[in-house]
Amino acid sequence: MSIIEQAAKRLEELRRAGVEVPWAAAGVSQPEFERLAEGARREGTVSRLGPERTARAPAQPSPARQEEGRCSRQVDLPLAMLAQAGLLVPGQPRSAWSDEFRVIKRPLLRNVDGEGAAPVERANLIVVTSALPGEGKTFTAINLALSIAMELDRTVLLVDADVVRPSVVQRLGIEEAPQGLLDVLTHPELSLADVLLRTNIPKLTLLPSGSASANATELLASSAMERLLDDMATRYADRVIVFDAPPLLATTESRVLASRAGQVVMVVEAGRTPQASVIQAFAAVESCPVVMSVLNKCPETSTAYRYGYY
Numbered sequence: 001m002s003i004i005e006q007a008a009k010r011l012e013e014l015r016r017a018g019v020e021v022p023w024a025a026a027g028v029s030q031p032e033f034e035r036l037a038e039g040a041r042r043e044g045t046v047s048r049l050g051p052e053r054t055a056r057a058p059a060q061p062s063p064a065r066q067e068e069g070r071c072s073r074q075v076d077l078p079l080a081m082l083a084q085a086g087l088l089v090p091g092q093p094r095s096a097w098s099d100e101f102r103v104i105k106r107p108l109l110r111n112v113d114g115e116g117a118a119p120v121e122r123a124n125l126i127v128v129t130s131a132l133p134g135e136g137k138t139f140t141a142i143n144l145a146l147s148i149a150m151e152l153d154r155t156v157l158l159v160d161a162d163v164v165r166p167s168v169v170q171r172l173g174i175e176e177a178p179q180g181l182l183d184v185l186t187h188p189e190l191s192l193a194d195v196l197l198r199t200n201i202p203k204l205t206l207l208p209s210g211s212a213s214a215n216a217t218e219l220l221a222s223s224a225m226e227r228l229l230d231d232m233a234t235r236y237a238d239r240v241i242v243f244d245a246p247p248l249l250a251t252t253e254s255r256v257l258a259s260r261a262g263q264v265v266m267v268v269e270a271g272r273t274p275q276a277s278v279i280q281a282f283a284a285v286e287s288c289p290v291v292m293s294v295l296n297k298c299p300e301t302s303t304a305y306r307y308g309y310y
Contacts, residue, residue, distance in 0.1 A: 072196040078173040088146040101147035120289045122233045122262035129245040129254045131281035135269040136296040138167050141244035148240050149203040159207040161243040163216040166209035168244050180210030185219040220256045229260055248281045258285040270298045
């Protein structure tokens with residue numbers, strides 16, 4: 001087999017995997033590439049590198065298919081605008097604001113590393129929720145993800161799991177993504193990497209909520225979601241997945257997510273959330289191994305943080 005034929009087979013294999021590689025990279029004309037590629041299709045593709053072998057497609061595509069070889073979309077976050085909005089972005093001076101989120105993330109990361117009081121299954125799946133709408137859960141989820149992304153040995157996937165009223169993408173100042181989490185669960189031919197958004201913060205990746213669905217709760221409770229969560233939790237050892245989930249008392253989706261995640265962060269608005277609602281919200285996630293709390297919108301004093309952790 002000539003070098004040109006080998007290159008054509010390699011490019012055809014990549015194209016079948018969904019990777020956009022220009023045919024000119026093979027060093028041949030387009031007609032010659034198409035002729036050789038047709039021969040590659042008839043003969044069967046070869047492995048990535050090394051000895052030739054026939055590649056086999058999976059019998060039943062799964063939403064948890066591997067991300068390698070897929071093309072995620074790149075988006076640029078307006079970092080200056082996000083900093084003005086109170087979000088933690090790289091390059092900012094150390095502040096009490098950033099220290100508050102260091103306090104919040106540290107016990108969560110200890111559990112991820114297995115250094116907590118007891119081992120926590122799927123500890124790297126962290127659901128951020130609240131009892132009622134408007135308590136600041138999305139703001140907390142975004143800042144928590146940004147703070148974790150500043151760790152030297154972590155990568156973060158921020159998932160907009162508020163499938164009823166998604167707002168993560170909008171809060172981050174980028175245009176609405178056409179596909180996301182619900183599309184992966186609905187369409188088995190989609191890979192997770194097809195809908196991920198890589199950002200100009202190197203360790204931060206986004207997963208939008210996707211197309212609205214009347215069966216959102218059923219999709220989040222499906223076996224496809226279970227496979228996807230398992231894939232998220234185990235694929236990369238350094239990855240932490242933060243879910244911005246709906247309010248617990250307004251919807252049922254958060255309860256499904258919390259039952260499958262390792263850790264829950266409950267955001268409570270100081271001076272506003274009724275005590276009965278807080279008690280009811282904690283009862284809704286009592287099956288989760290770890291439930292921690294963030295007291296949001298506390299009156300600022302010279303000795304207290306705007307966020308209190310307990």
